[in-house]
Amino acid sequence: xxxxxxxxxxxxxxxxxxxxxxxxxxxxxxxxxxxxxxxxxxxxxxxxxxxxxxxxxxxxxxxxxxxxxxxxxxxxxxxxxxxxxxxxxxxxxxxxxxxxxxxxxxxxxxxxxx
Amino acid sequence: xxxxxxxxxxxxxxxxxxxxxxxxxxxxxxxxxxxxxxxxxxxxxxxxxxxxxxxxxxxxxxxxxxxxxxxxxxxxxxxxxxxxxxxxxxxxxxxxxxxxxxxxxxxxxxxxx
Numbered sequence: 001x002x003x004x005x006x007x008x009x010x011x012x013x014x015x016x017x018x019x020x021x022x023x024x025x026x027x028x029x030x031x032x033x034x035x036x037x038x039x040x041x042x043x044x045x046x047x048x049x050x051x052x053x054x055x056x057x058x059x060x061x062x063x064x065x066x067x068x069x070x071x072x073x074x075x076x077x078x079x080x081x082x083x084x085x086x087x088x089x090x091x092x093x094x095x096x097x098x099x100x101x102x103x104x105x106x107x108x109x110x111x112x113x114x
Numbered sequence: 115x116x117x118x119x120x121x122x123x124x125x126x127x128x129x130x131x132x133x134x135x136x137x138x139x140x141x142x143x144x145x146x147x148x149x150x151x152x153x154x155x156x157x158x159x160x161x162x163x164x165x166x167x168x169x170x171x172x173x174x175x176x177x178x179x180x181x182x183x184x185x186x187x188x189x190x191x192x193x194x195x196x197x198x199x200x201x202x203x204x205x206x207x208x209x210x211x212x213x214x215x216x217x218x219x220x221x222x223x224x225x226x227x
Binding site: 033035045048101 | 155215
């Protein structure tokens with residue numbers, strides 16, 4: 001398996017533009033997580049899906065953020081409109097349920113909003 | 115509310131020394147405590163994990179010590195090497211049900227040759 005695949009790796013956009021980040025989890029993993037990493041706040045959980053259903057989105061900072069998981073092999077995180085304070089590295093991770101509990105992270109998307 | 119608190123924020127250790135990173139958690143229902151290692155430009159990767167039914171787990175130079183009554187756990191890196199220089203995150207979660215990971219804020223470790 002190629003692991004968790006995120007795209008793009010880097011994104012630079014102007015304030016006010018829509019940004020869509022993409023994630024392909026590891027096949028067979030039931031849980032998918034979106035995290036945001038900044039120097040100030042570390043790794044923050046934004047939203048968590050289980051079997052494609054959003055379970056906890058309490059970490060989504062505001063209505064400008066939305067996430068979808070239309071099927072077991074694809075998820076998106078959208079920011080509309082983007083703001084400079086959204087600049088961060090966004091990670092997607094997937095994790096199987098059961099005894100094998102390791103969460104696997106993608107390489108991340110470095111977002112810069114200018 | 116920060117579910118997992120981690121210290122120190124940064125750590126500098128001489129090659130061959132012992133690196134110690136500490137974490138404390140709030141939720142007594144947590145039953146899985148992993149440590150993740152992150153190198154620049156990469157996503158975090160699992161280093162070692164422990165469940166609360168044991169007080170210590172060792173894998174090579176890496177040891178987790180777990181104190182259930184104090185709700186604390188720590189990572190010890192013996193014979194620290196320059197290649198260990200990375201950011202380390204502790205985390206906690208449930209094994210069943212809502213199994214999202216709650217991460218500490220991270221410790222940037224620098225091992226000086």
